[in-house]
Amino acid sequence: MSLRAIFMAKHKRSAARALEWLVERGVEVRAVVCPADPGDALDAQRVDLVAERYGLALSDDRSLYERIAAGDPELQDVDLVLSFLFWRRIERPLIELPRLYCLNFHPAPLPELRGLGGYNVAILEGYREYGVSCHHVAETIDTGDIVRVVRFPIDPDTETALSLDLRSQEELLALFRSVIDEVIAGHELPRIPQGEGRYVDRAAFEQLRVVRPGDDIERKIRAFWYPPYPGAVIELEGRRFTLVDEGRLRELAAIYRRAGWVP
Structure with missing residues:
Protein backbone atom coordinates (compact mmCIF):
# COMPACT_ATOMS: atom_id res chain seq x y z
CA MET A 1 0.00 0.00 0.00
CA ALA A 185 11.42 2.18 3.45
CA GLY A 186 9.57 1.86 6.76
CA HIS A 187 12.34 3.30 8.92
CA GLU A 188 11.41 5.21 12.05
CA LEU A 189 12.47 8.86 11.95
CA PRO A 190 14.52 10.32 14.83
CA ARG A 191 13.07 12.78 17.32
CA ILE A 192 15.90 14.93 18.67
CA PRO A 193 14.76 17.71 21.05
CA GLN A 194 15.93 21.13 19.90
CA GLY A 195 16.58 22.86 23.19
CA GLU A 196 17.10 26.61 23.24
CA GLY A 197 17.10 28.47 19.93
CA ARG A 198 16.69 31.84 18.27
CA TYR A 199 13.51 33.05 16.58
CA VAL A 200 13.30 36.04 14.21
CA ASP A 201 9.79 37.37 13.58
CA ARG A 202 8.64 39.83 10.92
CA ALA A 203 9.13 42.91 13.10
CA ALA A 204 12.70 41.91 14.03
CA PHE A 205 13.46 41.12 10.39
CA GLU A 206 12.32 44.55 9.25
CA GLN A 207 14.52 46.20 11.86
CA LEU A 208 17.54 44.18 10.74
CA ARG A 209 17.18 45.62 7.23
CA VAL A 210 17.69 49.22 8.36
CA VAL A 211 21.24 50.54 7.95
CA ARG A 212 22.41 52.17 11.17
CA PRO A 213 25.60 53.99 12.24
CA GLY A 214 28.49 51.56 12.62
CA ASP A 215 27.04 48.91 10.28
CA ASP A 216 29.22 47.18 7.70
CA ILE A 217 27.19 48.60 4.82
CA GLU A 218 28.60 46.36 2.09
CA ARG A 219 27.84 43.26 4.15
CA LYS A 220 24.36 44.51 4.96
CA ILE A 221 23.60 45.13 1.30
CA ARG A 222 24.62 41.55 0.46
CA ALA A 223 22.71 40.15 3.44
CA PHE A 224 19.45 41.53 2.09
CA TRP A 225 20.10 41.43 -1.64
CA TYR A 226 17.17 39.49 -3.10
CA PRO A 227 15.53 41.33 -6.03
CA PRO A 228 12.72 42.26 -6.44
CA TYR A 229 12.27 42.44 -2.66
CA PRO A 230 13.42 45.53 -0.74
CA GLY A 231 16.99 45.13 0.45
CA ALA A 232 19.01 46.90 3.11
CA VAL A 233 17.33 50.26 3.57
CA ILE A 234 18.05 53.76 4.74
CA GLU A 235 15.33 55.99 6.12
CA LEU A 236 15.04 59.53 4.73
CA GLU A 237 12.19 61.95 5.37
CA GLY A 238 9.93 59.16 6.59
CA ARG A 239 10.56 56.93 3.58
CA ARG A 240 12.73 53.85 3.08
CA PHE A 241 15.15 53.44 0.16
CA THR A 242 17.00 50.25 -0.79
CA LEU A 243 20.78 50.59 -1.02
CA VAL A 244 22.68 49.20 -4.00
CA ASP A 245 26.46 48.96 -4.33
CA GLU A 246 28.66 48.56 -7.42
CA GLY A 247 28.87 44.79 -7.05
CA ARG A 248 25.09 44.42 -7.20
CA LEU A 249 24.89 46.85 -10.14
CA ARG A 250 27.39 44.69 -12.05
CA GLU A 251 25.22 41.63 -11.40
CA LEU A 252 22.15 43.43 -12.72
CA ALA A 253 24.05 44.75 -15.73
CA ALA A 254 25.13 41.20 -16.66
CA ILE A 255 21.53 39.98 -16.42
CA TYR A 256 20.34 42.89 -18.57
CA ARG A 257 22.97 42.13 -21.22
CA ARG A 258 22.02 38.43 -21.34
CA ALA A 259 18.38 39.45 -21.76
CA GLY A 260 19.30 41.71 -24.68
CA TRP A 261 18.54 44.93 -22.79
CA VAL A 262 21.38 46.94 -24.32
CA PRO A 263 21.24 50.24 -26.22
Missing part, protein backbone atom coordinates in the same frame (compact mmCIF):
# COMPACT_ATOMS: atom_id res chain seq x y z
CA SER A 2 1.37 3.41 -0.94
CA LEU A 3 1.75 6.21 1.53
CA ARG A 4 -0.92 8.93 1.56
CA ALA A 5 0.15 12.53 2.08
CA ILE A 6 -0.91 16.16 2.26
CA PHE A 7 1.66 18.48 0.67
CA MET A 8 1.85 22.15 1.72
CA ALA A 9 4.23 24.61 0.08
CA LYS A 10 4.77 28.02 -1.47
CA HIS A 11 5.58 28.56 -5.12
CA LYS A 12 9.27 27.86 -5.46
CA ARG A 13 11.27 25.75 -7.88
CA SER A 14 12.43 23.36 -5.15
CA ALA A 15 8.86 22.92 -3.85
CA ALA A 16 7.50 22.17 -7.32
CA ARG A 17 10.26 19.62 -7.84
CA ALA A 18 9.59 18.10 -4.40
CA LEU A 19 5.91 17.55 -5.24
CA GLU A 20 6.78 16.10 -8.63
CA TRP A 21 9.30 13.72 -7.05
CA LEU A 22 6.80 12.70 -4.36
CA VAL A 23 4.22 11.65 -6.94
CA GLU A 24 6.77 9.88 -9.12
CA ARG A 25 7.98 8.02 -6.03
CA GLY A 26 4.52 6.52 -5.66
CA VAL A 27 3.14 8.58 -2.77
CA GLU A 28 -0.60 9.23 -3.06
CA VAL A 29 -1.05 12.97 -2.53
CA ARG A 30 -4.57 13.60 -1.21
CA ALA A 31 -4.34 17.41 -1.14
CA VAL A 32 -1.93 20.15 -2.22
CA VAL A 33 -2.00 23.46 -0.35
CA CYS A 34 -0.27 26.42 -2.01
CA PRO A 35 -0.99 30.12 -2.68
CA ALA A 36 -4.02 30.66 -4.90
CA ASP A 37 -2.33 33.67 -6.49
CA PRO A 38 1.05 32.71 -8.00
CA GLY A 39 2.05 36.37 -8.37
CA ASP A 40 5.05 36.63 -10.68
CA ALA A 41 6.17 33.01 -10.15
CA LEU A 42 7.50 31.28 -13.26
CA ASP A 43 5.88 28.05 -14.41
CA ALA A 44 8.85 26.07 -13.05
CA GLN A 45 8.13 27.49 -9.58
CA ARG A 46 4.39 26.86 -9.54
CA VAL A 47 3.29 24.06 -7.26
CA ASP A 48 -0.30 24.39 -8.51
CA LEU A 49 0.75 23.57 -12.07
CA VAL A 50 2.46 20.38 -10.89
CA ALA A 51 -0.71 19.46 -8.99
CA GLU A 52 -2.86 20.08 -12.07
CA ARG A 53 -0.51 18.02 -14.25
CA TYR A 54 -0.93 15.02 -11.96
CA GLY A 55 -4.63 15.55 -11.28
CA LEU A 56 -4.11 16.36 -7.59
CA ALA A 57 -6.70 18.20 -5.53
CA LEU A 58 -5.80 21.80 -4.69
CA SER A 59 -6.93 23.38 -1.42
CA ASP A 60 -6.24 26.27 0.91
CA ASP A 61 -5.33 25.62 4.53
CA ARG A 62 -8.59 27.01 5.99
CA SER A 63 -10.64 24.68 3.80
CA LEU A 64 -8.39 21.82 4.84
CA TYR A 65 -9.13 22.42 8.52
CA GLU A 66 -12.85 22.59 7.75
CA ARG A 67 -12.70 19.29 5.89
CA ILE A 68 -10.89 17.64 8.79
CA ALA A 69 -13.49 18.93 11.23
CA ALA A 70 -16.27 17.63 8.98
CA GLY A 71 -14.70 14.16 8.89
CA ASP A 72 -13.89 14.17 5.16
CA PRO A 73 -13.04 10.52 4.39
CA GLU A 74 -10.27 11.59 1.96
CA LEU A 75 -8.39 13.00 4.96
CA GLN A 76 -9.07 10.27 7.51
CA ASP A 77 -6.32 7.84 6.53
CA VAL A 78 -3.43 10.20 5.76
CA ASP A 79 0.06 8.97 6.67
CA LEU A 80 2.05 12.20 6.23
CA VAL A 81 1.55 15.94 6.37
CA LEU A 82 4.51 17.57 4.61
CA SER A 83 5.29 21.27 4.86
CA PHE A 84 7.91 22.42 2.35
CA LEU A 85 8.53 26.15 2.81
CA PHE A 86 4.89 26.57 3.84
CA TRP A 87 4.44 30.14 5.03
CA ARG A 88 1.75 29.77 7.73
CA ARG A 89 1.73 28.15 11.16
CA ILE A 90 0.36 24.62 11.09
CA GLU A 91 -2.20 24.04 13.82
CA ARG A 92 -4.09 21.23 15.48
CA PRO A 93 -5.84 19.08 14.38
CA LEU A 94 -3.66 19.01 11.24
CA ILE A 95 -0.54 18.35 13.33
CA GLU A 96 -2.19 15.28 14.83
CA LEU A 97 -3.92 14.11 11.65
CA PRO A 98 -1.31 11.84 10.02
CA ARG A 99 -0.78 8.25 11.07
CA LEU A 100 3.01 8.63 10.85
CA TYR A 101 4.46 12.14 10.78
CA CYS A 102 3.77 15.83 10.35
CA LEU A 103 7.07 17.21 9.03
CA ASN A 104 8.40 20.64 8.12
CA PHE A 105 11.35 21.28 5.80
CA HIS A 106 12.96 24.52 6.95
CA PRO A 107 15.56 26.47 4.88
CA ALA A 108 17.92 27.20 7.79
CA PRO A 109 19.80 25.30 10.50
CA LEU A 110 17.88 24.53 13.68
CA PRO A 111 17.72 25.48 16.44
CA GLU A 112 19.98 28.45 15.64
CA LEU A 113 17.75 30.12 13.06
CA ARG A 114 14.00 29.74 13.52
CA GLY A 115 11.38 31.86 11.80
CA LEU A 116 12.46 34.41 9.20
CA GLY A 117 15.78 35.78 8.09
CA GLY A 118 18.05 32.75 8.15
CA TYR A 119 20.04 33.75 5.07
CA ASN A 120 20.24 37.36 6.22
CA VAL A 121 21.41 36.64 9.76
CA ALA A 122 24.00 34.12 8.56
CA ILE A 123 25.62 36.72 6.30
CA LEU A 124 25.29 39.59 8.76
CA GLU A 125 26.89 37.59 11.56
CA GLY A 126 29.59 35.96 9.45
CA TYR A 127 28.52 32.31 9.66
CA ARG A 128 31.04 30.00 8.02
CA GLU A 129 28.49 27.18 7.95
CA TYR A 130 24.83 27.14 7.03
CA GLY A 131 22.24 24.39 6.86
CA VAL A 132 18.72 23.16 6.17
CA SER A 133 16.50 21.18 8.51
CA CYS A 134 13.69 18.68 8.73
CA HIS A 135 11.73 18.61 11.97
CA HIS A 136 8.51 17.28 13.43
CA VAL A 137 5.88 20.02 13.54
CA ALA A 138 4.94 21.43 16.94
CA GLU A 139 2.39 24.13 17.74
CA THR A 140 5.15 26.71 18.21
CA ILE A 141 6.85 27.54 14.91
CA ASP A 142 10.12 25.72 14.14
CA THR A 143 10.49 24.19 17.62
CA GLY A 144 9.53 20.55 17.01
CA ASP A 145 11.96 17.68 17.48
CA ILE A 146 14.61 17.50 14.77
CA VAL A 147 14.78 14.69 12.23
CA ARG A 148 17.93 15.86 10.49
CA VAL A 149 20.00 18.99 9.88
CA VAL A 150 22.31 19.09 6.85
CA ARG A 151 25.12 21.62 7.15
CA PHE A 152 27.45 22.97 4.47
CA PRO A 153 30.24 25.57 4.31
CA ILE A 154 29.55 29.10 3.08
CA ASP A 155 31.61 32.25 2.60
CA PRO A 156 29.77 35.10 4.35
CA ASP A 157 32.11 37.59 2.69
CA THR A 158 30.78 36.83 -0.80
CA GLU A 159 27.27 35.36 -0.36
CA THR A 160 24.10 37.35 -0.90
CA ALA A 161 20.70 36.38 0.46
CA LEU A 162 19.74 35.33 -3.07
CA SER A 163 22.83 33.20 -3.69
CA LEU A 164 22.48 31.50 -0.32
CA ASP A 165 18.83 30.77 -1.00
CA LEU A 166 19.71 29.18 -4.35
CA ARG A 167 22.26 26.92 -2.66
CA SER A 168 19.95 26.10 0.21
CA GLN A 169 17.03 25.09 -1.99
CA GLU A 170 19.09 22.35 -3.62
CA GLU A 171 20.15 21.10 -0.20
CA LEU A 172 16.56 21.24 1.08
CA LEU A 173 15.24 19.26 -1.87
CA ALA A 174 17.94 16.61 -1.34
CA LEU A 175 17.03 16.45 2.36
CA PHE A 176 13.34 16.06 1.47
CA ARG A 177 14.06 13.15 -0.84
CA SER A 178 16.34 11.49 1.70
CA VAL A 179 13.87 11.75 4.58
CA ILE A 180 10.85 10.60 2.55
CA ASP A 181 12.85 7.67 1.20
CA GLU A 182 13.48 6.67 4.82
CA VAL A 183 9.74 6.80 5.50
CA ILE A 184 8.91 4.82 2.36
Whole structure:
Protein backbone atom coordinates (compact mmCIF):
# COMPACT_ATOMS: atom_id res chain seq x y z
CA MET A 1 0.00 0.00 0.00
CA SER A 2 1.37 3.41 -0.94
CA LEU A 3 1.75 6.21 1.53
CA ARG A 4 -0.92 8.93 1.56
CA ALA A 5 0.15 12.53 2.08
CA ILE A 6 -0.91 16.16 2.26
CA PHE A 7 1.66 18.48 0.67
CA MET A 8 1.85 22.15 1.72
CA ALA A 9 4.23 24.61 0.08
CA LYS A 10 4.77 28.02 -1.47
CA HIS A 11 5.58 28.56 -5.12
CA LYS A 12 9.27 27.86 -5.46
CA ARG A 13 11.27 25.75 -7.88
CA SER A 14 12.43 23.36 -5.15
CA ALA A 15 8.86 22.92 -3.85
CA ALA A 16 7.50 22.17 -7.32
CA ARG A 17 10.26 19.62 -7.84
CA ALA A 18 9.59 18.10 -4.40
CA LEU A 19 5.91 17.55 -5.24
CA GLU A 20 6.78 16.10 -8.63
CA TRP A 21 9.30 13.72 -7.05
CA LEU A 22 6.80 12.70 -4.36
CA VAL A 23 4.22 11.65 -6.94
CA GLU A 24 6.77 9.88 -9.12
CA ARG A 25 7.98 8.02 -6.03
CA GLY A 26 4.52 6.52 -5.66
CA VAL A 27 3.14 8.58 -2.77
CA GLU A 28 -0.60 9.23 -3.06
CA VAL A 29 -1.05 12.97 -2.53
CA ARG A 30 -4.57 13.60 -1.21
CA ALA A 31 -4.34 17.41 -1.14
CA VAL A 32 -1.93 20.15 -2.22
CA VAL A 33 -2.00 23.46 -0.35
CA CYS A 34 -0.27 26.42 -2.01
CA PRO A 35 -0.99 30.12 -2.68
CA ALA A 36 -4.02 30.66 -4.90
CA ASP A 37 -2.33 33.67 -6.49
CA PRO A 38 1.05 32.71 -8.00
CA GLY A 39 2.05 36.37 -8.37
CA ASP A 40 5.05 36.63 -10.68
CA ALA A 41 6.17 33.01 -10.15
CA LEU A 42 7.50 31.28 -13.26
CA ASP A 43 5.88 28.05 -14.41
CA ALA A 44 8.85 26.07 -13.05
CA GLN A 45 8.13 27.49 -9.58
CA ARG A 46 4.39 26.86 -9.54
CA VAL A 47 3.29 24.06 -7.26
CA ASP A 48 -0.30 24.39 -8.51
CA LEU A 49 0.75 23.57 -12.07
CA VAL A 50 2.46 20.38 -10.89
CA ALA A 51 -0.71 19.46 -8.99
CA GLU A 52 -2.86 20.08 -12.07
CA ARG A 53 -0.51 18.02 -14.25
CA TYR A 54 -0.93 15.02 -11.96
CA GLY A 55 -4.63 15.55 -11.28
CA LEU A 56 -4.11 16.36 -7.59
CA ALA A 57 -6.70 18.20 -5.53
CA LEU A 58 -5.80 21.80 -4.69
CA SER A 59 -6.93 23.38 -1.42
CA ASP A 60 -6.24 26.27 0.91
CA ASP A 61 -5.33 25.62 4.53
CA ARG A 62 -8.59 27.01 5.99
CA SER A 63 -10.64 24.68 3.80
CA LEU A 64 -8.39 21.82 4.84
CA TYR A 65 -9.13 22.42 8.52
CA GLU A 66 -12.85 22.59 7.75
CA ARG A 67 -12.70 19.29 5.89
CA ILE A 68 -10.89 17.64 8.79
CA ALA A 69 -13.49 18.93 11.23
CA ALA A 70 -16.27 17.63 8.98
CA GLY A 71 -14.70 14.16 8.89
CA ASP A 72 -13.89 14.17 5.16
CA PRO A 73 -13.04 10.52 4.39
CA GLU A 74 -10.27 11.59 1.96
CA LEU A 75 -8.39 13.00 4.96
CA GLN A 76 -9.07 10.27 7.51
CA ASP A 77 -6.32 7.84 6.53
CA VAL A 78 -3.43 10.20 5.76
CA ASP A 79 0.06 8.97 6.67
CA LEU A 80 2.05 12.20 6.23
CA VAL A 81 1.55 15.94 6.37
CA LEU A 82 4.51 17.57 4.61
CA SER A 83 5.29 21.27 4.86
CA PHE A 84 7.91 22.42 2.35
CA LEU A 85 8.53 26.15 2.81
CA PHE A 86 4.89 26.57 3.84
CA TRP A 87 4.44 30.14 5.03
CA ARG A 88 1.75 29.77 7.73
CA ARG A 89 1.73 28.15 11.16
CA ILE A 90 0.36 24.62 11.09
CA GLU A 91 -2.20 24.04 13.82
CA ARG A 92 -4.09 21.23 15.48
CA PRO A 93 -5.84 19.08 14.38
CA LEU A 94 -3.66 19.01 11.24
CA ILE A 95 -0.54 18.35 13.33
CA GLU A 96 -2.19 15.28 14.83
CA LEU A 97 -3.92 14.11 11.65
CA PRO A 98 -1.31 11.84 10.02
CA ARG A 99 -0.78 8.25 11.07
CA LEU A 100 3.01 8.63 10.85
CA TYR A 101 4.46 12.14 10.78
CA CYS A 102 3.77 15.83 10.35
CA LEU A 103 7.07 17.21 9.03
CA ASN A 104 8.40 20.64 8.12
CA PHE A 105 11.35 21.28 5.80
CA HIS A 106 12.96 24.52 6.95
CA PRO A 107 15.56 26.47 4.88
CA ALA A 108 17.92 27.20 7.79
CA PRO A 109 19.80 25.30 10.50
CA LEU A 110 17.88 24.53 13.68
CA PRO A 111 17.72 25.48 16.44
CA GLU A 112 19.98 28.45 15.64
CA LEU A 113 17.75 30.12 13.06
CA ARG A 114 14.00 29.74 13.52
CA GLY A 115 11.38 31.86 11.80
CA LEU A 116 12.46 34.41 9.20
CA GLY A 117 15.78 35.78 8.09
CA GLY A 118 18.05 32.75 8.15
CA TYR A 119 20.04 33.75 5.07
CA ASN A 120 20.24 37.36 6.22
CA VAL A 121 21.41 36.64 9.76
CA ALA A 122 24.00 34.12 8.56
CA ILE A 123 25.62 36.72 6.30
CA LEU A 124 25.29 39.59 8.76
CA GLU A 125 26.89 37.59 11.56
CA GLY A 126 29.59 35.96 9.45
CA TYR A 127 28.52 32.31 9.66
CA ARG A 128 31.04 30.00 8.02
CA GLU A 129 28.49 27.18 7.95
CA TYR A 130 24.83 27.14 7.03
CA GLY A 131 22.24 24.39 6.86
CA VAL A 132 18.72 23.16 6.17
CA SER A 133 16.50 21.18 8.51
CA CYS A 134 13.69 18.68 8.73
CA HIS A 135 11.73 18.61 11.97
CA HIS A 136 8.51 17.28 13.43
CA VAL A 137 5.88 20.02 13.54
CA ALA A 138 4.94 21.43 16.94
CA GLU A 139 2.39 24.13 17.74
CA THR A 140 5.15 26.71 18.21
CA ILE A 141 6.85 27.54 14.91
CA ASP A 142 10.12 25.72 14.14
CA THR A 143 10.49 24.19 17.62
CA GLY A 144 9.53 20.55 17.01
CA ASP A 145 11.96 17.68 17.48
CA ILE A 146 14.61 17.50 14.77
CA VAL A 147 14.78 14.69 12.23
CA ARG A 148 17.93 15.86 10.49
CA VAL A 149 20.00 18.99 9.88
CA VAL A 150 22.31 19.09 6.85
CA ARG A 151 25.12 21.62 7.15
CA PHE A 152 27.45 22.97 4.47
CA PRO A 153 30.24 25.57 4.31
CA ILE A 154 29.55 29.10 3.08
CA ASP A 155 31.61 32.25 2.60
CA PRO A 156 29.77 35.10 4.35
CA ASP A 157 32.11 37.59 2.69
CA THR A 158 30.78 36.83 -0.80
CA GLU A 159 27.27 35.36 -0.36
CA THR A 160 24.10 37.35 -0.90
CA ALA A 161 20.70 36.38 0.46
CA LEU A 162 19.74 35.33 -3.07
CA SER A 163 22.83 33.20 -3.69
CA LEU A 164 22.48 31.50 -0.32
CA ASP A 165 18.83 30.77 -1.00
CA LEU A 166 19.71 29.18 -4.35
CA ARG A 167 22.26 26.92 -2.66
CA SER A 168 19.95 26.10 0.21
CA GLN A 169 17.03 25.09 -1.99
CA GLU A 170 19.09 22.35 -3.62
CA GLU A 171 20.15 21.10 -0.20
CA LEU A 172 16.56 21.24 1.08
CA LEU A 173 15.24 19.26 -1.87
CA ALA A 174 17.94 16.61 -1.34
CA LEU A 175 17.03 16.45 2.36
CA PHE A 176 13.34 16.06 1.47
CA ARG A 177 14.06 13.15 -0.84
CA SER A 178 16.34 11.49 1.70
CA VAL A 179 13.87 11.75 4.58
CA ILE A 180 10.85 10.60 2.55
CA ASP A 181 12.85 7.67 1.20
CA GLU A 182 13.48 6.67 4.82
CA VAL A 183 9.74 6.80 5.50
CA ILE A 184 8.91 4.82 2.36
CA ALA A 185 11.42 2.18 3.45
CA GLY A 186 9.57 1.86 6.76
CA HIS A 187 12.34 3.30 8.92
CA GLU A 188 11.41 5.21 12.05
CA LEU A 189 12.47 8.86 11.95
CA PRO A 190 14.52 10.32 14.83
CA ARG A 191 13.07 12.78 17.32
CA ILE A 192 15.90 14.93 18.67
CA PRO A 193 14.76 17.71 21.05
CA GLN A 194 15.93 21.13 19.90
CA GLY A 195 16.58 22.86 23.19
CA GLU A 196 17.10 26.61 23.24
CA GLY A 197 17.10 28.47 19.93
CA ARG A 198 16.69 31.84 18.27
CA TYR A 199 13.51 33.05 16.58
CA VAL A 200 13.30 36.04 14.21
CA ASP A 201 9.79 37.37 13.58
CA ARG A 202 8.64 39.83 10.92
CA ALA A 203 9.13 42.91 13.10
CA ALA A 204 12.70 41.91 14.03
CA PHE A 205 13.46 41.12 10.39
CA GLU A 206 12.32 44.55 9.25
CA GLN A 207 14.52 46.20 11.86
CA LEU A 208 17.54 44.18 10.74
CA ARG A 209 17.18 45.62 7.23
CA VAL A 210 17.69 49.22 8.36
CA VAL A 211 21.24 50.54 7.95
CA ARG A 212 22.41 52.17 11.17
CA PRO A 213 25.60 53.99 12.24
CA GLY A 214 28.49 51.56 12.62
CA ASP A 215 27.04 48.91 10.28
CA ASP A 216 29.22 47.18 7.70
CA ILE A 217 27.19 48.60 4.82
CA GLU A 218 28.60 46.36 2.09
CA ARG A 219 27.84 43.26 4.15
CA LYS A 220 24.36 44.51 4.96
CA ILE A 221 23.60 45.13 1.30
CA ARG A 222 24.62 41.55 0.46
CA ALA A 223 22.71 40.15 3.44
CA PHE A 224 19.45 41.53 2.09
CA TRP A 225 20.10 41.43 -1.64
CA TYR A 226 17.17 39.49 -3.10
CA PRO A 227 15.53 41.33 -6.03
CA PRO A 228 12.72 42.26 -6.44
CA TYR A 229 12.27 42.44 -2.66
CA PRO A 230 13.42 45.53 -0.74
CA GLY A 231 16.99 45.13 0.45
CA ALA A 232 19.01 46.90 3.11
CA VAL A 233 17.33 50.26 3.57
CA ILE A 234 18.05 53.76 4.74
CA GLU A 235 15.33 55.99 6.12
CA LEU A 236 15.04 59.53 4.73
CA GLU A 237 12.19 61.95 5.37
CA GLY A 238 9.93 59.16 6.59
CA ARG A 239 10.56 56.93 3.58
CA ARG A 240 12.73 53.85 3.08
CA PHE A 241 15.15 53.44 0.16
CA THR A 242 17.00 50.25 -0.79
CA LEU A 243 20.78 50.59 -1.02
CA VAL A 244 22.68 49.20 -4.00
CA ASP A 245 26.46 48.96 -4.33
CA GLU A 246 28.66 48.56 -7.42
CA GLY A 247 28.87 44.79 -7.05
CA ARG A 248 25.09 44.42 -7.20
CA LEU A 249 24.89 46.85 -10.14
CA ARG A 250 27.39 44.69 -12.05
CA GLU A 251 25.22 41.63 -11.40
CA LEU A 252 22.15 43.43 -12.72
CA ALA A 253 24.05 44.75 -15.73
CA ALA A 254 25.13 41.20 -16.66
CA ILE A 255 21.53 39.98 -16.42
CA TYR A 256 20.34 42.89 -18.57
CA ARG A 257 22.97 42.13 -21.22
CA ARG A 258 22.02 38.43 -21.34
CA ALA A 259 18.38 39.45 -21.76
CA GLY A 260 19.30 41.71 -24.68
CA TRP A 261 18.54 44.93 -22.79
CA VAL A 262 21.38 46.94 -24.32
CA PRO A 263 21.24 50.24 -26.22
